[in-house]
Structures are given as structure tokens and as C-alpha cells.
Amino acid sequence: MHIARVSAARGSKKLMLQLLLAILAITIASVTGWALVEQAHLQQVVSDQRETMRRLDVAAETIQGMAGSLPGSDAVLAPAPSMGSGAYAYAQMPSNKGGFNATANSAPFLYCPLAGQTSTATPAYALPGGSPFSVDLQGGLVIGSSLAPAIPGSYHAIAVLVAARFDRDQPPSCAAISIGADGRPHVDGGIVRIISAPTGAGSGNTIGRDTADIYVDATGAGNGRYSNSATSIDAALVHWIQFKPSAMTIHVIGTVSASPSIWSDFAASMVHNGATLSITGAPGSAIIGGASGYLPTPARLFISNVSLPGVNVQVGKGSSFSFEGSILLADNGVIASGADSISSAPGAVVATASGQCFGWTGNDVTFAYSSPSNSVVPDDPAEPTLMSDPTQAGYTQSVNDYNAWRARVGELQHARLSNHSSFDCVTSGG
Numbered sequence: 001m002h003i004a005r006v007s008a009a010r011g012s013k014k015l016m017l018q019l020l021l022a023i024l025a026i027t028i029a030s031v032t033g034w035a036l037v038e039q040a041h042l043q044q045v046v047s048d049q050r051e052t053m054r055r056l057d058v059a060a061e062t063i064q065g066m067a068g069s070l071p072g073s074d075a076v077l078a079p080a081p082s083m084g085s086g087a088y089a090y091a092q093m094p095s096n097k098g099g100f101n102a103t104a105n106s107a108p109f110l111y112c113p114l115a116g117q118t119s120t121a122t123p124a125y126a127l128p129g130g131s132p133f134s135v136d137l138q139g140g141l142v143i144g145s146s147l148a149p150a151i152p153g154s155y156h157a158i159a160v161l162v163a164a165r166f167d168r169d170q171p172p173s174c175a176a177i178s179i180g181a182d183g184r185p186h187v188d189g190g191i192v193r194i195i196s197a198p199t200g201a202g203s204g205n206t207i208g209r210d211t212a213d214i215y216v217d218a219t220g221a222g223n224g225r226y227s228n229s230a231t232s233i234d235a236a237l238v239h240w241i242q243f244k245p246s247a248m249t250i251h252v253i254g255t256v257s258a259s260p261s262i263w264s265d266f267a268a269s270m271v272h273n274g275a276t277l278s279i280t281g282a283p284g285s286a287i288i289g290g291a292s293g294y295l296p297t298p299a300r301l302f303i304s305n306v307s308l309p310g311v312n313v314q315v316g317k318g319s320s321f322s323f324e325g326s327i328l329l330a331d332n333g334v335i336a337s338g339a340d341s342i343s344s345a346p347g348a349v350v351a352t353a354s355g356q357c358f359g360w361t362g363n364d365v366t367f368a369y370s371s372p373s374n375s376v377v378p379d380d381p382a383e384p385t386l387m388s389d390p391t392q393a394g395y396t397q398s399v400n401d402y403n404a405w406r407a408r409v410g411e412l413q414h415a416r417l418s419n420h421s422s423f424d425c426v427t428s429g430g
Contacts, residue, residue, distance in 0.1 A: 048104040052163050053191060058100040059093060059109055060193045063159055066094060068141055071214050071224045071231050072238030076197035077141035078113040078159040083125055091125040103163050110162040112147050112174035119144035127173040139223025139231065149177045151194060159195040162187060212245045217253040227251065233258045233288060237266040249278040252286040252306050263291045273298035280304040283325055297321050315342060326351065
């Protein structure tokens with residue numbers, strides 16, 4: 001009997017121990033499972049945070065790539081924002097910004113464009129929470145902004161991107177940004193990227209200074225990059241003067257008017273200039289008014305279907321001039337004074353009000369055309385004095401001289417012309 005009781009007690013203790021061990025195992029398993037779940041959650045948070053930061057970096061590079069300058073200006077300008085809607089009714093990256101415009105949790109980045117001058121426009125954008133702000137735009141670039149976050153000037157900031165933290169649905173406002181003791185920007189509840197303009201030797205016009213392709217029209221309200229965003233003729237001329245591109249094309253849309261003082265500086269900048277300048281327009285519609293006097297040619301000048309009724313093109317030593325279509329110039333038109341060559345496309349026409357279109361000052365000038373069969377012909381071949389003005393002192397050319405000269409031109413040879421000669425308007429045969 002005693003033995004039976006002892007055995008029962010031992011069995012009860014064993015059962016209790018097994019039960020405790022089971023409970024302990026369950027507890028450990030639960031804690032371990034919770035820890036694993038928490039670890040997985042933390043890993044996901046870290047992964048999402050890293051992905052968001054990577055996207056922010058890509059977005060910042062995108063904004064830098066979209067930044068630009070207006071012709072004739074050093075200022076690097078941020079692109080215009082777009083406005084979100086619904087739960088994300090705040091300023092976002094431009095509509096053509098690419099795919100990296102939101103966090104890993106799909107909350108769009110807040111985009112805050114900045115500028116050197118304060119905007120006076122009616123607010124059309126908002127920060128998270130609804131605070132409105134405005135920007136002034138020209139050609140899709142921000143030239144004025146009412147935003148002024150506390151960012152030191154040493155950052156040369158043109159824009160700010162703010163991403164929402166992993167546990168938030170919206171980013172905080174860029175107005176809440178501060179610079180920490182570590183010298184880096186911070187904002188509660190978000191991640192900040194400041195987009196800076198380049199400084200030093202690489203600073204300035206992101207359109208490019210080596211070459212430029214600028215569209216101009218009478219309104220001149222755009223950035224000059226495209227025909228539907230044309231800038232002013234003065235801005236294009238200042239761009240040439242200031243940045244000295246090695247090659248530049250000015251596309252003239254309709255009638256534009258240049259400031260006389262800017263045109264004068266532009267003409268002066270052409271002397272001893274080794275660049276190539278092209279001025280083009282649509283036939284019969286492109287006119288540059290306000291311009292007058294002599295326009296010296298740089299190394300190479302090309303004009304296509306653009307009228308400059310107050311201008312004489314002066315083709316100097318070591319430079320060349322070519323034209324196509326129809327161009328209208330001031331009386332005496334093109335003046336050659338040591339030019340390397342003057343050339344035209346088939347059917348090209350130079351016109352002036354007086355009918356005197358070409359002049360030379362005792363130099364050898366090469367006329368070149370698209371094929372040897374083309375030649376310079378006068379508007380009235382029967383008139384022997386068409387090729388020179390007999391009233392000028394030293395006039396010695398004869399009809400035979402003229403015919404020989406015309407033949408040499410047709411063969412793309414040099415032609416020695418008498419001093420102070422001026423000739424009637426001619427066309428190149430087609």
C-alpha cells in the first residue's frame with residue numbers, strides 16, 4: 001500500500017514536470033515565433049526604407065537632369081511641379097518625371113521647387129496638410145517661388161524632395177526642414193533630399209554652352225528649347241554674347257524685334273569669332289526687326305529664309321557666308337572684305353530695297369554652289385553694267401571681263417573684283 005502511494009506520487013510529479021516542460025516549450029516557441037515575425041517586419045521596414053532612399057536618389061538625379069537655364073542666364077532653374085489629388089493632394093514631381101516618384105509604400109514624394117526670387121503668382125500648389133504656395137514659370141522652368149525652407153545658401157538649392165517615413169501615408173512639409181548638428185537636412189516623419197545647382201567650373205547653363213539650338217518668337221515667354229516654348233530674340237543674342245558657344249542656331253518664328261543696344265553688342269561679338277552661327281526661319285515669314293548696321297560674320301555664318309531689312313552682312317577675312325531661300329538685307333546687302341567664300345543653295349535669292357545686293361572691296365572671293373552646273377546670273381543679263389557700278393572711281397571692268405568672271409564663278413574659281421564695287425541682286429541657278 002505504501003509502495004503504491006509512493007509510485008502514484010512519483011507519477012504525478014512526472015506528469016507535472018512534463019506539463020511544465022510543455023508549457024515552457026510553447027512559451028519559447030511563441031516568443032521565438034513573435035521574434036521571428038518582428039524580425040521579418042523589421043527587415044521589411046529596413047528593406048522598404050532602403051528602397052525609398054534609392055528611389056529618392058534616382059528622383060533627385062531626374063530633377064537635376066530636367067533642370068535648365070533660360071538663354072542668356074547663368075541661373076539653373078528647377079522644372080515645374082505637378083499637383084496631386086485625392087489622398088495625395090500636394091505638389092509632386094513633374095508629370096514627365098519617370099517611374100521613381102514615390103516611396104516603396106507608394107506615397108508620392110513631395111516636390112518643392114525653389115528660386116532666387118519670390119513668386120507673385122496666385123497659389124496653384126499645396127503642401128501636405130493644405131498650405132498653399134505659388135511659383136512663377138517661364139518655359140516650364142521655375143523662375144520664382146513662394147517657398148523658403150530653412151536651407152543655407154551654401155547648398156545652392158533649386159528644389160527639395162521629401163519622402164514619407166515608413167509608418168506615414170504622407171510626407172511632412174518641406175517648410176519643416178532643419179539642418180542638424182551633423183550639417184545634414186532633417187525633417188520629422190520623413191527623408192529629405194536637397195537638389196543643388198552645380199557650382200564652380202561645371203556650373204551654369206545646363207542646356208550646354210558648346211552648342212545651342214534656340215527658338216525665338218515675338219512673345220518670348222518660353223525657355224527656347226522647342227518651337228512651342230520659344231524665348232525672345234534678345235535672350236538668344238545675349239546667350240551668344242555671354243556663353244560664346246562654338247556653334248549656335250537661332251530659329252526665328254514669325255517677326256521678332258531686337259533691342260538696338262543688344263544687337264550692337266551682338267554684332268561686336270562676331271568680330272574675330274571662330275564659331276558657327278546659323279539663323280533660320282520659315283520661307284516668307286521670318287523677320288528680325290530692330291537690327292541695323294553691319295553684321296560681321298564669325299568663322300561661318302549661314303542664313304536661311306530670314307529677312308534682316310536693316311542689316312548689311314560683312315564677310316571679313318578668314319570667314320565665310322552661305323545662304324539659302326530668300327533673304328532681305330539693307331542696301332548693298334552682302335559686303336565682302338577679304339572673305340574666304342560666299343555660297344548659296346540653288347534658287348537662293350538676296351534682295352534689297354534698292355536692288356544693290358553685293359559689294360566687294362578689291363578681294364578674291366570664291367563663290368560656291370551645290371554643283372558645278374550652277375552659276376551666278378544677273379536679274380537682267382542684257383545689261384552690261386549689272387555686275388558693277390560705273391560711277392565708282394577706278395571702274396575698269398568691261399563686258400568681256402564680266403562674262404569671263406561669270407564663267408569662272410560657274411567653275412567655282414576665284415574672281416578678282418574691282419575696288420568699291422556694288423552689284424545688282426543675283427540668284428543662283430538651280
